[in-house]
Structures are given as C-alpha cells and as structure tokens.
Amino acid sequence: MRGKRRVTSGRKKTRIKAMIERFDEKAREAFGGRGRTVVRRGELMRHTAYTRVLHWTVALSFVLALLSGFAIYSPWLYRWLTPLFGGGPMTRLLHPWFSLVFTVAFAFQFVNWLRPMSWTTNDSRWMKRIRAYVTNQEKTEPPETGFFNGGQKLYFWMIVFSTVVFVITGFFLWFDDVVPRWLVAVSYVLHDIAALVMLAGFIIHIYEGTAAQPGTFQSMTNGTVTDDWARTHHPAWYEEVTGRDARSDYEDARRRQAEANDSRPKE
Numbered sequence: 579m580r581g582k583r584r585v586t587s588g589r590k591k592t593r594i595k596a597m598i599e600r601f602d603e604k605a606r607e608a609f610g611g612r613g614r615t616v617v618r619r620g621e622l623m624r625h626t627a628y629t630r631v632l633h634w635t636v637a638l639s640f641v642l643a644l645l646s647g648f649a650i651y652s653p654w655l656y657r658w659l660t661p662l663f664g665g666g667p668m669t670r671l672l673h674p675w676f677s678l679v680f681t682v683a684f685a686f687q688f689v690n691w692l693r694p695m696s697w698t699t700n701d702s703r704w705m706k707r708i709r710a711y712v713t714n715q716e717k718t719e720p721p722e723t724g725f726f727n728g729g730q731k732l733y734f735w736m737i738v739f740s741t742v743v744f745v746i747t748g749f750f751l752w753f754d755d756v757v758p759r760w761l762v763a764v765s766y767v768l769h770d771i772a773a774l775v776m777l778a779g780f781i782i783h784i785y786e787g788t789a790a791q792p793g794t795f796q797s798m799t800n801g802t803v804t805d806d807w808a809r810t811h812h813p814a815w816y817e818e819v820t821g822r823d824a825r826s827d828y829e830d831a832r833r834r835q836a837e838a839n840d841s842r843p844k845e
C-alpha cells in the first residue's frame with residue numbers, strides 16, 4: 579500500500595516537473611526572438627538572454643527591497659536611506675511592491691533553473707570540500723561538477739526557502755491590522771532573520787561571481803564563458819556540451835600557454 583502511494587506521488591512529481599519545463603520552454607521561445615547571444619570562437623553559451631533578463635530583474639528588485647527594508651528596519655539607516663525613495667512614508671509604501679516584483683521575477687527564475695539546480699549525491703560530496711573551494715586550493719573543480727556546483731545550488735535553495743518565509747511573513751506585516759499581535763511579532767523576527775541570511779548569501783554571491791572567479795561575470799552580461807573557464811569550473815558541463823575530455827583539454831591548454839611564455843623574448 580505504502581509502495582503504491584510512493585509510486586503515485588513519484589509520478590505526480592514527474593508530471594509537475596514536466597509541466598514546469600514546458601512552461602519555461604514556452605517562455606524562452608517567446609523571448610528568444612527578442613534577445614540574441616553572440617558566441618565567439620573559444621567560447622560557450624552559458625546563459626540565454628531570457629535567463630539574463632530574469633537574473634537582473636531579480637537582482638535589481640532584490641536590492642531595492644533590501645535597501646527599503648533596511649531603511650524601515652533600522653532608525654540609523656532610516657535617515658540615510660529613506661531620501662532615496664522619496665521619504666519615510668513612501669519607503670514604507672514601496673517596500674512590499676519591490677518585494678512582490680522580486681518574488682514574481684524569482685518565481686520565473688525558479689522555473690527556469692529548476693532542472694540544473696536539482697540536488698545530487700555529487701553536490702553533497704562537493705560540499706565536503708567547500709573549504710578548498712573558498713580558499714582556491716585546487717586549480718580545477720572535481721570532474722563531476724556540472725552546470726552548477728554544490729555551493730551555487732545551496733545559494734539557490736536558500737533563496738527559495740527565504741523567499742517563502744518572506745512572502746508569508748511579509749503579508750502578515752503588510753496587513754497587520756487584521757492579523758493577531760503574536761503573529762505579527764513572530765513575523766517580524768522571521769522576516770528579519772530571512773533578510774540577514776539573504777544579505778550574507780548576497781555578499782558571498784557577488785564576490786564569487788566577480789573577483790573570486792574571474793570570467794564568471796561575463797556569463798551574466800554577454801551570456802558566454804571561455805572554454806577554459808568551463809573546463810576549469812564546470813568540467814562535467816564542458817564535456818556534456820563539447821563532447822571533449824575536460825582534463826586533457828585543460829592540460830593541453832596549460833602546456834601551450836607554458837610554451838608560449840617560454841618562447842616570448844625575455845626583457
């Protein structure tokens with residue numbers, strides 16, 4: 579009986595996943611004619627124009643929601659941040675709307691990235707060597723690292739859970755005149771914890787997407803990355819899209835570079 583129920587719920591999950599993917603495919607097709615990505619020699623396509631527009635809509639609305647939220651949260655920041663939004667009352671009015679734009683945009687991004695963000699045993703293994711990743715101890719990622727690594731997936735799922743908390747508690751705070759006082763008090767605490775978690779993740783994310791991993795930022799602007807970036811950071815994805823061996827291509831590229839350096843005239 580229990581086995582039968584498990585099979586039915588498994589089928590339901592597969593059907594929902596297929597529906598989500600069909601929706602995303604249609605959205606991508608509808609958007610496809612408007613934005614193009616130029617892929618040059620030695621580069622691979624990383625993020626479509628649709629994904630990039632979603633990402634930057636999420637980023638902009640998140641920053642606006644965060645700044646307006648912190649302006650309301652802290653009396654010290656209130657003085658500095660509320661003028662940006664046209665004063666205190668206007669900041670209070672705008673904050674839930676920025677947050678709603680963020681939630682809707684992230685819902686589309688969620689659908690867009692659901693498949694590559696699925697957690698696997700490789701990701702659990704990846705998490706065990708997070709210290710080596712953060713301190714850049716190894717030159718290349720483990721061979722099984724696919725389109726996203728475990729850290730990126732963790733960040734994604736943290737946003738999913740925090741956004742659910744934000745939305746539920748945010749509505750209680752927005753309509754606090756019809757909600758019991760204890761629920762409003764609990765919502766304040768949970769809303770603020772979720773905001774601080776998201777802020778910490780956001781700071782790490784900006785660092786990893788720019789200074790820590792050169793070549794990553796262009797994936798969200800041009801939509802492309804170099805072959806070298808792909809085989810270094812996401813070897814399994816590189817092998818999937820090129821059909822080539824990431825490790826030997828990486829070593830060949832290093833050898834060629836060393837030869838080129840040796841043959842350059844010394845000053």
Ligand code: HEM
Nearest residue numbers: 624636637640730733734737780784787794795796797798
């Ligand atoms: C404003 C500064 C931001 C910068 C410079 C930035 C940069 C990037 C870059 C370059 C990628 C692609 C990484 C790859 O292809 O491997 C990316 C992915 C992503 N971004 Fe952002 N982003 C920013 C803001 C945000 C915000 C505000 C959110 C959500 C609250 C967000 C959520 C994500 C997620 C979930 C991914 C995929 C997973 C990951 O790469 O960590 N980003 N971002």
